[in-house]
Amino acid sequence: MDTYSFLRQLADSWGLLALFVFFLAVAIWAFLPSQNEARKEASMIPFKDWENEDRTNADTDETATDKKRAVKKKGPSDE
Numbered sequence: 001m002d003t004y005s006f007l008r009q010l011a012d013s014w015g016l017l018a019l020f021v022f023f024l025a026v027a028i029w030a031f032l033p034s035q036n037e038a039r040k041e042a043s044m045i046p047f048k049d050w051e052n053e054d055r056t057n058a059d060t061d062e063t064a065t066d067k068k069r070a071v072k073k074k075g076p077s078d079e
Helices: 003-030 033-043 061-073
Strands: none
Touching: 003 033
C-alpha cells in the first residue's frame, strides 16, 4: 500500500471520527451552564447601540411618525 492510499483511508475513517468528536466537544462546551453569561452577552450584540440617539441607520417607524407630526404642527405662522 502506498503512502497516499494509506493516508486517504486514515483520513476517511479516523479523520471523520476525530472531527465528529471535536464537534461534539465544542457543542457541549458551548452549552455548559458556566457559559450562560457569555451566551446572554452574545445574544444582546445586535441591540448594543439601540438606545444611542446618534444612529446613522434609517429611522424607525416611530421616529418617522414623530417627524411627520412635527412637520404638521409647524404652520405658516411658525416661520
